[in-house]
Amino acid sequence: xxxxxxxxxxxxxxxxxxxxxxxxxxxxxxxxxxxxxxxxxxxxxxxxxxxxxxxxxxxxxxxxxxxxxxxxxxxxxxxxxxxxxxxxxxxxxxxxxxxxxxxxxxxxxxxxxxxxxxxxxxxxxxxxxxxxxxxxxxxxxxxxxxxxxxxxxxxxxxxxxxxxxxxxxxxxxxxxxxxxxxxxxxxxxxxxxxxxxxxxxxxxxxxxxxxxxxxxxxxxxxxxxxxxxxxxxxxxxxxxxxxxxxxxxxxxxxxxxxxxxxxxxxxxxxxxxxxxxxxxxxxxxxxxxxxxxxxxxxxxxxxxxxxxxxxxxxxxxxxxxxxxxxxxxxxxxxxxxxxxxxxxxxxxxxxxxxxxxxxxxxxxxxxxxxxxxxxxxxxxxxxxxxxxxxxxxxxxxxxxxxxxxxxxxxxxxxxxxxxxxxxxxxxxxxxxxxxxxxxxxxxxxxxxxxxxxxxxxxxxxxxxxxxxxxxxxxxxxxxxxxxxxxxxxxxxxxxxxxxxxxxxxxxxxxxxxxxxxxxxxxxxxxxxxxxxxxxxxxxxxxxxxxxxxxxxxxxxxxxx
Amino acid sequence: xxxxxxxxxxxxxxxxxxxxxxxxxxxxxxxxxxxxxxxxxxxxxxxxxxxxxxxxxxxxxxxxxxxxxxxxxxxxxxxxxxxxxxxxxxxxxxxxxxxxxxxxxxxxxxxxxxxxxxxxxxxxxxxxxxxxxxxxxxxxxxxxxxxxxxxxxxxxxxxxxxxxxxxxxxxxxxxxxxxxxxxxxxxxxxxxxxxxxxxxxxxxxxxxxxxxxxxxxxxxxxxxxxxxxxxxxxxxxxxxxxxxxxxxxxxxxxxxxxxxxxxxxxxxxxxxxxxxxxxxxxxxxxxxxxxxxxxxxxxxxxxxxxxxxxxxxxxxx
Numbered sequence: 001x002x003x004x005x006x007x008x009x010x011x012x013x014x015x016x017x018x019x020x021x022x023x024x025x026x027x028x029x030x031x032x033x034x035x036x037x038x039x040x041x042x043x044x045x046x047x048x049x050x051x052x053x054x055x056x057x058x059x060x061x062x063x064x065x066x067x068x069x070x071x072x073x074x075x076x077x078x079x080x081x082x083x084x085x086x087x088x089x090x091x092x093x094x095x096x097x098x099x100x101x102x103x104x105x106x107x108x109x110x111x112x113x114x115x116x117x118x119x120x121x122x123x124x125x126x127x128x129x130x131x132x133x134x135x136x137x138x139x140x141x142x143x144x145x146x147x148x149x150x151x152x153x154x155x156x157x158x159x160x161x162x163x164x165x166x167x168x169x170x171x172x173x174x175x176x177x178x179x180x181x182x183x184x185x186x187x188x189x190x191x192x193x194x195x196x197x198x199x200x201x202x203x204x205x206x207x208x209x210x211x212x213x214x215x216x217x218x219x220x221x222x223x224x225x226x227x228x229x230x231x232x233x234x235x236x237x238x239x240x241x242x243x244x245x246x247x248x249x250x251x252x253x254x255x256x257x258x259x260x261x262x263x264x265x266x267x268x269x270x271x272x273x274x275x276x277x278x279x280x281x282x283x284x285x286x287x288x289x290x291x292x293x294x295x296x297x298x299x300x301x302x303x304x305x306x307x308x309x310x311x312x313x314x315x316x317x318x319x320x321x322x323x324x325x326x327x328x329x330x331x332x333x334x335x336x337x338x339x340x341x342x343x344x345x346x347x348x349x350x351x352x353x354x355x356x357x358x359x360x361x362x363x364x365x366x367x368x369x370x371x372x373x374x375x376x377x378x379x380x381x382x383x384x385x386x387x388x389x390x391x392x393x394x395x396x397x398x399x400x401x402x403x404x405x406x407x408x409x410x411x412x413x414x415x416x417x418x419x420x421x422x423x424x425x426x427x428x429x430x431x432x433x434x435x436x437x438x439x440x441x442x443x444x445x446x447x448x449x450x451x452x453x454x455x456x457x458x459x460x461x462x463x464x465x466x467x468x469x470x471x472x473x474x475x476x477x478x479x480x481x482x483x484x485x486x487x488x489x490x491x492x493x494x495x496x497x498x499x500x501x502x503x504x505x506x507x508x509x510x511x512x513x514x515x516x517x518x519x520x521x522x523x524x525x526x527x528x529x530x531x532x533x534x535x536x537x538x539x540x541x542x543x544x545x546x547x548x549x550x551x552x553x554x555x556x557x558x559x560x
Numbered sequence: 561x562x563x564x565x566x567x568x569x570x571x572x573x574x575x576x577x578x579x580x581x582x583x584x585x586x587x588x589x590x591x592x593x594x595x596x597x598x599x600x601x602x603x604x605x606x607x608x609x610x611x612x613x614x615x616x617x618x619x620x621x622x623x624x625x626x627x628x629x630x631x632x633x634x635x636x637x638x639x640x641x642x643x644x645x646x647x648x649x650x651x652x653x654x655x656x657x658x659x660x661x662x663x664x665x666x667x668x669x670x671x672x673x674x675x676x677x678x679x680x681x682x683x684x685x686x687x688x689x690x691x692x693x694x695x696x697x698x699x700x701x702x703x704x705x706x707x708x709x710x711x712x713x714x715x716x717x718x719x720x721x722x723x724x725x726x727x728x729x730x731x732x733x734x735x736x737x738x739x740x741x742x743x744x745x746x747x748x749x750x751x752x753x754x755x756x757x758x759x760x761x762x763x764x765x766x767x768x769x770x771x772x773x774x775x776x777x778x779x780x781x782x783x784x785x786x787x788x789x790x791x792x793x794x795x796x797x798x799x800x801x802x803x804x805x806x807x808x809x810x811x812x813x814x815x816x817x818x819x820x821x822x823x824x825x826x827x828x829x830x831x832x833x834x835x836x837x838x839x840x841x842x843x844x845x846x847x848x849x850x851x852x853x854x855x856x857x858x859x860x861x862x863x864x865x866x867x868x869x870x871x872x873x874x875x876x877x
Contacts, residue, residue, distance in 0.1 A: 083817075083825065086645045165614040168602045219645050235644060235651070236817025237728050270726050270815050274710060278718045278725045441592035441830045444601075471602070479605030
């Protein structure tokens with residue numbers, strides 16, 4: 001065998017070239033993240049606040065043939081970021097992937113829209129007295145396998161849901177009983193006088209047939225009364241639904257959100273956000289809410305994928321909130337320090353860093369009808385605009401001696417970016433911050449430990465504005481006597497309960513409560529995540545349940 | 561030989577029991593509350609306590625450990641997933657074929673390409689063929705598999721439209737995952753093969769074979785390769801275990817619902833029954849692979865087989 005020795009100089013040059021090549025290739029790493037939230041990459045959105053706030057939902061072109069003519073669209077594929085895992089009605093949790101599917105295959109007694117209970121399986125309800133309400137069902141409800149739904153099934157649905165341990169927000173619910181074949185009576189724990197008190201019992205409890213549940217396997221092959229039925233579920237891969245041609249409701253009474261305008265709906269689990277871009281561009285899916293913010297432009301007018309796709313950007317209902325620890329041992333019990341922190345922050349900068357977020361200007365989101373723009377100009381509103389000078393003044397008045405303040409948040413891309421920007425802004429004011437980014441399970445435990453943080457960033461949400469305030473502000477929420485910020489304030493609690501009550505839910509009361517929270521510097525709203533919907537141009541309209549969850553069957557589609 | 565196998569199987573039981581105890585203990589003391597995660601962000605303290613009771617997490621460590629060991633090893637029941645609400649064993653059996661398709665195919669590719677590249681490089685030692693082959697191997701082993709996966713998706717799915725970007729279905733869905741899984745192993749096997757072959761290259765019996773006028777191909781395949789096989793077998797065995805146990809990244813990028821993705825989802829959602837079951841599965845799988853590697857040693861190298869047999873003869877005396 002011949003030996004061919006390369007000259008040392010050439011060998012060295014080859015080694016250097018190889019090393020340079022390695023460096024170039026590995027610098028392309030980090031092309032996309034994935035996770036339950038589908039946060040994607042770190043680049044900020046290039047969509048301006050104005051563009052996002054004024055982007056209108058698509059409307060059907062009157063000159064084109066659509067599914068409003070009565071004909072169905074053939075098939076739609078939708079990308080999900082996570083696996084729904086379990087399709088049983090008693091597994092209902094907070095997973096968006098589950099909710100998308102659940103709202104197509106199952107139906108509750110009522111739908112919750114604009115703080116009202118819209119009858120679906122129920123014809124309506126009657127208040128017998130303060131704590132006993134009766135609900136009458138339609139007498140011709142059948143599920144997709146032909147099982148007749150009666151009062152017995154409604155009672156059963158509630159019983160198994162409560163027994164599963166997943167019946168959250170059922171504080172008002174005491175019991176349910178059958179009155180006759182199509183009437184049930186609810187017993188409440190007290191008079192129902194707060195907004196959205198019945199959202200979970202009435203609008204999130206899926207009604208199913210006892211007979212079907214006992215003999216079937218609802219985790220994989222659910223049977224519901226909804227406009228769709230599941231024909232195939234491969235956990236971790238996809239869910240395929242077909243239109244329920246035997247849908248029980250008469251056409252003239254059918255709810256416009258419970259239609260089946262498309263024959264087949266397929267939900268594909270795509271855990272990598274960059275894959276959503278490819279799947280949309282190649283036509284493997286026709287709708288996704290998980291396209292990374294820096295790729296959204298590619299699907300808008302003039303973008304490389306704009307021929308077949310478009311985007312609809314709207315504000316979501318969630319809100320990123322920062323709060324200070326008010327436990328006795330924490331240095332942030334000092335109101336001046338809290339105000340110094342809040343005035344030093346700049347929501348425009350943090351929202352830009354986070355990407356796909358709209359900066360907040362008050363403690364709330366315009367998404368909700370009970371949000372009031374007047375809050376943005378209330379006295380002492382530190383969320384209106386950053387004020388470094390005022391921040392330094394408050395800092396001087398506080399007892400702050402340069403201690404390190406721990407900022408706790410979840411280790412997902414968007415939140416880490418927010419924390420990093422917040423840290424930089426606070427440093428400008430002379431406040432030292434240490435970021436503690438933890439995975440969600442650990443963060444949920446540590447946020448309830450007052451020794452683990454001084455500042456917390458969390459995501460709030462709810463069915464309305466007061467519902468969004470409830471979780472951080474209500475001191476009964478965690479069973480400790482303190483709310484999420486370790487505050488036990490009787491006045492705050494009184495105002496919260498007043499605003500939650502049906503009679504007290506007024507603009508004036510909400511404004512008073514907002515002012516109270518500002519005066520005490522209890523909370524700081526940072527930004528609201530946008531919903532970036534990227535869709536194929538065959539969608540003529542986009543219809544959402546609660547303005548968040550796409551109802552593919554209710555959307556209109558172009559047929560030409 | 562049979563006694564050796566029995567002894568190894570007994571040791572495997574000890575290893576699996578030890579693994580079960582360790583993983584249970586680690587998960588028990590891991591910070592974070594699975595009941596809170598399962599109950600969801602809207603759950604109140606009472607909801608979480610209720611969920612904890614339903615999940616059996618309010619029992620003591622020893623009671624939970626006893627139940628886990630009893631059900632897992634005596635009743636062969638790995639429990640129900642807290643998140644999927646289905647028997648873990650059933651779900652593992654559904655997902656196993658997908659992981660194995662990728663693992664076994666990647667291993668076959670690994671073996672074929674790695675051995676051929678290694679032999680090619682060894683037989684052209686010092687020449688440009690050797691340098692080129694080793695440079696290719698270095699590129700393969702240097703590139704992170706998730707990056708390779710994304711680049712392949714961009715090229716073959718987005719640009720060319722030849723292959724689907726994600727999901728499961730026909731054979732075309734597995735091509736990219738298999739190639740991505742195999743690349744690192746090809747490089748390792750190529751380098752290992754080259755080194756092993758060069759180790760026997762100058763042995764006396766090789767010189768003798770050439771002196772006898774044997775054709776070079778015969779010398780390589782009949783004399784050099786079998787004697788260079790031992791370290792290669794070790795590398796292949798551990799590589800196979802690594803491909804299967806490390807499948808989470810590839811399965812996540814390509815959205816293939818295999819065991820790796822199952823484990824990853826379970827870790828994120830604190831689904832302890834699934835985590836325990838997957839770790840036990842990987843422990844058993846790795847132990848079985850190592851046992852098979854040892855048996856293959858005996859098959860390939862008669863000296864090792866003789867050693868196992870001579871141990872039995874010595875103990876009989």
